[in-house]
Amino acid sequence: MxxxxxxxxxxxxxxxxxxxxxxxxxxxxxxxxxxxxxxxxxxxxxxxxxxxxxxxxxxxxxxxxxxxxxxxxxxxxxxxxxxxxxxxxxxxxFVGTTVIDDVAFGLENNGIPREEMVKRIDWSTKQVKMEAFLDQEPHHLSGGQKQRVAIAGVIAVQPxxxxxxxxxxxxxxxxxxxxxxxxxxxxxxxxxxxxxxxxxxxxxxxxxxxxxxxxxxxxxxxxxxxxxxxxxxxxxxxxxLPFSYIVSKKLKEAGIPIQQDHLSEESLVNELWTLQLKI
Ligand SMILES: Nc1ncnc2c1ncn2[C@@H]1O[C@H](COP(=O)(O)OP(=O)(O)OP(=O)(O)O)[C@@H](O)[C@H]1O
CATH class of the missing domain: 3.40.50.300 (P-loop containing nucleotide triphosphate hydrolases)
Structure with a gap:
């Protein structure tokens, strides 16, 4: 840190x-x-x-x-x-009519020169894995994709x-x-x-x-x-409390030898899988 x-x-x-x-x-x-x-x-x-x-x-x-x-x-x-x-x-x-316009908006507001804008749009949309959607309009995108475009627009101005x-x-x-x-x-x-x-x-x-x-x-x-x-x-x-945490505790109470109170479903499933292998 x-x-x-x-x-x-x-x-x-x-x-x-x-x-x-x-x-x-x-x-x-x-x-x-x-x-x-x-x-x-x-x-x-x-x-x-x-x-x-x-x-x-x-x-x-x-x-x-x-x-x-x-x-x-x-x-x-x-x-x-x-x-x-x-x-x-x-x-x-989402203020632009397409993904590229949306990411460009913040850059234009910050007076970034055109050549630099192109580079930053390319970089930021790749960072959020939206580079294949540059010409898409917002109604073609899922909520998660729109939020990733919003993140691209933010990181493009390099805060x-x-x-x-x-x-x-x-x-x-x-x-x-x-x-x-x-x-x-x-x-x-x-x-x-x-x-x-x-x-x-x-x-x-x-x-x-x-x-x-x-x-x-x-x-x-x-x-x-x-x-x-x-x-x-x-x-x-x-x-x-997270679902995985509650399930971990309940499994322990039921006598299942879970090693920890899991904070994500992925890690809970990973441990349950190893238990199953031991049976
Ligand atoms: N614009 C406002 N005018 C008057 N009181 C407000 C305003 N915004 C928030 N409050 C009050 O300030 C307190 C804290 O609100 P705040 O929105 O910061 O909490 P929060 O944790 O973000 O909650 P939420 O998830 O509901 O937005 C609350 O009592 C709320 O009613």
Missing amino acids: GQQIITIENISFTYHDESTPALNSVSLSVEQGEWLAIVGHNGSGKSTLARILNGLILPQSGRVSVCGVDLSEESIWEIRKQVGMVFQNPDNQ TILILDEATSMLDPIGRSEVLETVRLLKDQGIVTVISITHDLEEAAKADRVIVLNRGEKFAEGTPSEIFSLDHKLVEIGLD
């Missing part, structure tokens, strides 16, 4: 006309090259945190530093260049940080796993530091580190295994 790329110290934010804060004295840091998942039930403050990280709103107190720059009215545009966001609804983000704000929550299981696999490949190549904001613990299990928010406060922080060991405490704050 590298140096700290985001530092957040004691930030608080209360929306206009609201009595309780959406974020209450939250501190966290993100290291260059890691994948951090921020999870929490509805209303826990996840989207507010994402909006602050992208400079869409400023905290009323506390300090935010992104890539060594303190967030303020003056630095918002500098910080936004470092942070790319992919949102929940694939259809709301340091990619924030996924519930970016897989409207996708079917295949689309979700394609998007998460794309994100993992980008992270493994060091192309972006990833922050995924989600209420889905199965998605969080794929991250290097997880922060749990509850009612605007940090509830827990740790590796996915450390977080899942909180078990019923996560259920109490409205989160659903």
Whole structure:
């Protein structure tokens, strides 16, 4: 892991006309090259945190530093260049008439010269495995493909940080796993530091580190295994434990010698398969 790329110290934010804060004295840091998942039930403050990280709103107190720059009215545009966001609804983000137009849009907005644009469209669509779809219109694409085009549009402008704000929550299981696999490949190549904001613990299990928010406060922080060991405490704050984790526990209770509480169906199936071989 590298140096700290985001530092957040004691930030608080209360929306206009609201009595309780959406974020209450939250501190966290993100290291260059890691994948951090921020999870929490509805209303826990996840989207507010994402909006602050992208400079869409400023905290009323506390300090935010992104890539060594303190967030303020003056630095918002500098910080936004470092942070790319992919949102929940694939259809709301598709602004071009074709895949190539869509990826070109952000590059044009950033004043990238034409020759460089062509190179970056080629590179970014290959990174998300959408290079064969350049002339396709959005209605020919699945939700997962549209989200991968949105990711291509983000990485084409070369931000340091990619924030996924519930970016897989409207996708079917295949689309979700394609998007998460794309994100993992980008992270493994060091192309972006990833922050995924989600209420889905199965998605969080794929991250290097997880922060749990509850009612605007940090509830827990740790590796996915450390977080899942909180078990019923996560259920109490409205989160659903992953299916593979629940099945692992039930199998153990039933006397099946499972070695660990699996965080993905793939790893559970792999272990079940070895058990079957021993029979
Ligand atoms: N624009 C707004 N105006 C007033 N209150 C808001 C606004 N946006 C969010 N809130 C409130 O701030 C709190 C935190 O909301 P936030 O959207 O950050 O949580 P979240 O974890 O992202 O939830 P969700 O998954 O439902 O979006 C909630 O109580 C919410 O009602």
